[in-house]
Amino acid sequence: MKVVTTIADMQEARQRLTAPVGLVPTMGYLHEGHLSLVSQARAENPSLVVTIFVNPTQFGPREDFKAYPRDTEHDLALLEKEKTDIVFIPPAKEMYPPGFDSWVEIAGVTERLEGACRPGHFRGVTTVCAKLFNIIQPDIAYFGQKDAQQAIVIKKMVADLNMNLKVVTLPTVREPDGLAMSSRNTYLNPEERKAALVLYQALTLAQKLWAAGDTDADKIRREMLALIKREPRAKIDYVSLADPETLEELGRVKTPALASLAVKIGTTRLIDNVVLE
Amino acid sequence: MKVVTTIADMQEARQRLTAPVGLVPTMGYLHEGHLSLVSQARAENPSLVVTIFVNPTQFGPREDFKAYPRDTEHDLALLEKEKTDIVFIPPAKEMYPPGFDSWVEIAGVTERLEGACRPGHFRGVTTVCAKLFNIIQPDIAYFGQKDAQQAIVIKKMVADLNMNLKVVTLPTVREPDGLAMSSRNTYLNPEERKAALVLYQALTLAQKLWAAGDTDADKIRREMLALIKREPRAKIDYVSLADPETLEELGRVKTPALASLAVKIGTTRLIDNVVLE
Numbered sequence: 001m002k003v004v005t006t007i008a009d010m011q012e013a014r015q016r017l018t019a020p021v022g023l024v025p026t027m028g029y030l031h032e033g034h035l036s037l038v039s040q041a042r043a044e045n046p047s048l049v050v051t052i053f054v055n056p057t058q059f060g061p062r063e064d065f066k067a068y069p070r071d072t073e074h075d076l077a078l079l080e081k082e083k084t085d086i087v088f089i090p091p092a093k094e095m096y097p098p099g100f101d102s103w104v105e106i107a108g109v110t111e112r113l114e115g116a117c118r119p120g121h122f123r124g125v126t127t128v129c130a131k132l133f134n135i136i137q138p139d140i141a142y143f144g145q146k147d148a149q150q151a152i153v154i155k156k157m158v159a160d161l162n163m164n165l166k167v168v169t170l171p172t173v174r175e176p177d178g179l180a181m182s183s184r185n186t187y188l189n190p191e192e193r194k195a196a197l198v199l200y201q202a203l204t205l206a207q208k209l210w211a212a213g214d215t216d217a218d219k220i221r222r223e224m225l226a227l228i229k230r231e232p233r234a235k236i237d238y239v240s241l242a243d244p245e246t247l248e249e250l251g252r253v254k255t256p257a258l259a260s261l262a263v264k265i266g267t268t269r270l271i272d273n274v275v276l277e
Numbered sequence: 278m279k280v281v282t283t284i285a286d287m288q289e290a291r292q293r294l295t296a297p298v299g300l301v302p303t304m305g306y307l308h309e310g311h312l313s314l315v316s317q318a319r320a321e322n323p324s325l326v327v328t329i330f331v332n333p334t335q336f337g338p339r340e341d342f343k344a345y346p347r348d349t350e351h352d353l354a355l356l357e358k359e360k361t362d363i364v365f366i367p368p369a370k371e372m373y374p375p376g377f378d379s380w381v382e383i384a385g386v387t388e389r390l391e392g393a394c395r396p397g398h399f400r401g402v403t404t405v406c407a408k409l410f411n412i413i414q415p416d417i418a419y420f421g422q423k424d425a426q427q428a429i430v431i432k433k434m435v436a437d438l439n440m441n442l443k444v445v446t447l448p449t450v451r452e453p454d455g456l457a458m459s460s461r462n463t464y465l466n467p468e469e470r471k472a473a474l475v476l477y478q479a480l481t482l483a484q485k486l487w488a489a490g491d492t493d494a495d496k497i498r499r500e501m502l503a504l505i506k507r508e509p510r511a512k513i514d515y516v517s518l519a520d521p522e523t524l525e526e527l528g529r530v531k532t533p534a535l536a537s538l539a540v541k542i543g544t545t546r547l548i549d550n551v552v553l554e
Contacts, residue, residue: 102437160379
């Protein structure tokens with residue numbers, strides 16, 4: 001496993017890889033969700049690149065960029081075990097040198113949900129992904145369904161800008177009790193960890209109502225909201241039942257529909273989603 | 278010479294080209310300025326792709342998108358003579374299908390000069406160039422110095438977003454009397470054609486003043502303005518003496534400096550520039 005920190009070294013190393021090249025872009029602090037992407041990418045491609053980059057431009061000024069958990073040594077051990085070919089860990093200055101001022105912006109789907117709560121977030125995500133795709137030139141890039149809107153936005157960017165790669169989304173990996181794996185779960189104290197279950201419970205409720213024949217999206221959203229409000233540690237950012245391509249809120253649920261939510265548990269903001277189908 | 282109109286056909290044709298691939302992106306209605314790019318690209322690369330696309334997104338709502346001159350048959354004859362390998366002429370719907378909403382935006386250098394006069398212009402230019410670069414994957418792309426700011430903006434995009442190609446700028450080609458070649462010169466009637474010389478005369482004046490030891494940028498700009506104002510058909514958009522990288526206006530001229538201007542002759546907006554060095 002080769003660890004590279006400069007763009008020039010990454011580009012040089014890329015030239016010696018056998019195609020197809022699989023890429024898993026991460027912000028590190030790897031958990032089983034990341035590892036499911038890495039192991040699928042490993043199985044599907046002769047070459048595997050993983051990036052670890054806590055991307056400053058996708059964090060708002062009051063968000064947790066500085067606090068975001070980091071453990072590069074542990075990440076590298078995990079990636080070594082997965083037989084990763086190259087790990088690209090650039091410092092922020094390598095990706096954003098002085099005078100940097102070019103941005104990839106997707107309109108429409110970025111304006112809702114996470115985009116509405118976190119202005120500028122997706123501009124940071126799409127810009128850094130465009131850069132990583134240009135540097136690494138993967139044939140397939142792997143993203144987790146946990147960040148459903150992110151995957152939708154990146155697929156739209158790749159299609160609209162004719163980027164020469166395939167984007168694959170893999171299922172959310174959950175703890176045994178249902179909590180979606182997230183590097184931010186580490187922020188939760190034991191009481192909050194219990195309270196955080198409310199996200200998955202609300203999504204499970206939506207699935208049950210839908211399976212029982214409910215198609216009134218407002219009613220399903222109301223019941224989800226009511227369930228979450230019973231948890232005193234929870235503060236709701238949004239609860240959504242939307243078209244999984246446009247992210248427009250539905251009046252009547254028709255499959256597939258994306259049930260998604262963002263909830264603060266204490267000071268920790270968590271997101272999760274399920275697809276009704 | 279192969280003429281292709283769909284992105285899929287272009288991508289397929291690209292796979293059979295021998296690297297390095299030279300690209301000359303144009304809006305058609307080719308003149309000797311374009312042909313100097315084509316012939317240099319031909320000489321430097323085993324494979325040559327030329328694109329003809331009047332890009333709607335780089336025209337403002339009150340600009341000349343519809344009137345912009347087109348003569349594909351003549352263009353193809355010229356490109357055939359230059360031994361072009363592939364001409365890519367996509368219809369607008371191929372490049373901007375319904376729902377298209379992804380943009381590449383360069384801040385800073387796009388806010389001055391042409392960017393200030395033509396809001397959204399450079400967003401259209403960088404977005405279409407990003408798309409063409411992704412589709413065609415050239416090793417070298419050739420642009421004319423006549424659109425000096427465009428070349429600067431594209432170089433910045435390529436550097437900031439780590440696009441995997443080299444951008445080359447070639448000198449402005451002029452008519453014998455000094456008028457810079459431009460597809461828009463076709464809009465000029467005989468009187469306007471004479472009046473249009475004022476652009477080059479003002480730039481020549483700047484060169485002379487600089488060569489004679491003048492370093493006061495304000496004074497040089499004032500003399501250029503005075504010269505242009507003596508031409509009754511001319512209406513000035515801007516006259517600039519700027520740093521050729523940042524496009525910041527200079528107080529004191531130091532080389533290299535970019536002397537550039539935009540002037541309307543009748544209803545035809547023309548631009549030109551020279552580098553003082």
